[in-house]
Amino acid sequence: MASSSSLFKQLGLTGAGSPLSGRHLLLILLGAGFLAFTVFVVHPNEFRIQSFFAGSCGRPSAEAVAAASPGKAGSVPRATATEAAQAPAPAPDDDGDVRVLIGIQTLPAKYERRHLLRTVYSLQVREHPSLAGRVDVRFVFCNVTSPDDAVFVALEIMRYGDIIVLDCAENMDNGKTYTFFSTVARAFNATRYDYVMKADDDTYLRLPALAASLRGAAREDAYFGLQMPCDRENFYPFPPFMSGMGYALSWDLVAWVAASDLARREQDGPEDMWTGRWFNLAGKAKNRYDQAPRMYNYKGASPDSCFRHGFVPDTIAVHMLKDDARWAETLAYFNATAGLPLSGQIYHLPPPAGSRP
Ligand SMILES: *[C@@H]1O[C@H](CO)[C@@H](O)[C@H](O)[C@H]1NC(C)=O
Ligand SMILES: *[C@@H]1O[C@H](CO)[C@@H](O)[C@H](O)[C@H]1NC(C)=O
Numbered sequence: 385m386a387s388s389s390s391l392f393k394q395l396g397l398t399g400a401g402s403p404l405s406g407r408h409l410l411l412i413l414l415g416a417g418f419l420a421f422t423v424f425v426v427h428p429n430e431f432r433i434q435s436f437f438a439g440s441c442g443r444p445s446a447e448a449v450a451a452a453s454p455g456k457a458g459s460v461p462r463a464t465a466t467e468a469a470q471a472p473a474p475a476p477d478d479d480g481d482v483r484v485l486i487g488i489q490t491l492p493a494k495y496e497r498r499h500l501l502r503t504v505y506s507l508q509v510r511e512h513p514s515l516a517g518r519v520d521v522r523f524v525f526c527n528v529t530s531p532d533d534a535v536f537v538a539l540e541i542m543r544y545g546d547i548i549v550l551d552c553a554e555n556m557d558n559g560k561t562y563t564f565f566s567t568v569a570r571a572f573n574a575t576r577y578d579y580v581m582k583a584d585d586d587t588y589l590r591l592p593a594l595a596a597s598l599r600g601a602a603r604e605d606a607y608f609g610l611q612m613p614c615d616r617e618n619f620y621p622f623p624p625f626m627s628g629m630g631y632a633l634s635w636d637l638v639a640w641v642a643a644s645d646l647a648r649r650e651q652d653g654p655e656d657m658w659t660g661r662w663f664n665l666a667g668k669a670k671n672r673y674d675q676a677p678r679m680y681n682y683k684g685a686s687p688d689s690c691f692r693h694g695f696v697p698d699t700i701a702v703h704m705l706k707d708d709a710r711w712a713e714t715l716a717y718f719n720a721t722a723g724l725p726l727s728g729q730i731y732h733l734p735p736p737a738g739s740r741p
């Protein structure tokens with residue numbers, strides 16, 4: 385994930401539990417105008433949006449709690465210009481026919497995170513063999529500038545073949561996402577995935593749930609993820625977009641991005657908001673699939689909101705897994721280690737939390 389901007393830091397706001405980058409904040413502040421900015425800085429307690437960033441003020445509103453409750457998403461009025469379509473309930477394990485390319489945006493030096501994600505996703509595929517060769521996970525970054533990283537990344541490419549190095553200078557919100565989609569449109573034009581997903585490297589995806597949900601979605605003009613604004617406090621009234629934690633586009637939209645003058649011109653901004661903006665301006669992505677409450681931020685000690693709550697069994701994605709402790713807790717909850725062979729001889733491990741009793 386991107387580091388926060390200096391403005392973000394000057395305001396003393398930690399990003400923990402918030403899907404916002406410093407650029408989001410800057411944009412919101414500009415949008416709210418100078419008066420709101422003054423109120424925000426001088427009297428933060430009187431500015432409602434502050435609760436979103438600080439994640440610590442008071443009780444969550446009834447609306448936010450309702451939005452966070454499984455099965456209640458449809459009952460909350462969503463602040464959207466386009467009605468979010470509801471994906472039909474998919475048949476579990478019947479997801480073999482959907483082809484998805486998942487590009488996890490990361491940085492060349494984040495070897496440990498890649499190692500963890502490779503392990504986690506390859507085990508998911510091993511447990512659900514129908515995903516093999518259909519859900520492809522790739523790691524995506526811009527030009528490798530360190531000569532040492534160039535050697536190590538070359539080894540990874542030779543060994544795993546799961547890295548995409550884009551022709552761009554490393555950045556989060558200055559066109560990496562545009563470069564990703566337009567590169568994929570050209571490089572995989574023959575493969576023709578049904579969907580291409582952009583995901584963050586602090587997002588835990590449950591590939592079987594993702595594939596099953598995509599299977600029930602339209603194959604064209606489809607935009608799938610956690611939709612923002614998710615209530616009248618969070619991102620409201622900005623036009624709808626899918627959170628950067630992970631969103632999928634149908635292949636025709638990927639090809640459209642690659643060919644679009646609008647997308648090429650308008651690359652410079654918070655990547656998730658800007659992707660939504662391209663589609664909003666161009667009248668594209670008529671089929672929108674809001675996956676709340678199955679995609680959400682890790683809760684930790686923060687209050688519930690429409691994008692953050694505790695783990696739920698039918699999760700598609702958990703975001704904001706910023707450190708090892710959060711990953712371990714998440715993997716334990718979802719029984720990632722339940723298949724551990726029981727041999728006291730050579731696996732002298734304590735029983736993993738959350739797995740078999
Ligand atoms: C990325 O690296 C390639 C190969 O070294 C170079 O041709 C290209 O100009 C670089 N692009 C950027 C945006 O730095
Ligand atoms: C993909 O291939 C088709 C036909 O082969 C071609 O018309 C189209 O321009 C290609 N798209 C991209 C983005 O390269």
Ligand SMILES: *[C@@H]1O[C@H](CO)[C@@H](O)[C@H](O)[C@H]1NC(C)=O
Pocket residue numbers: 696697717718719738739740
């Ligand atoms: C994890 O395994 C336990 C024990 O089998 C089960 O009760 C629980 O529902 C599983 N959790 C998830 C998220 O599948």
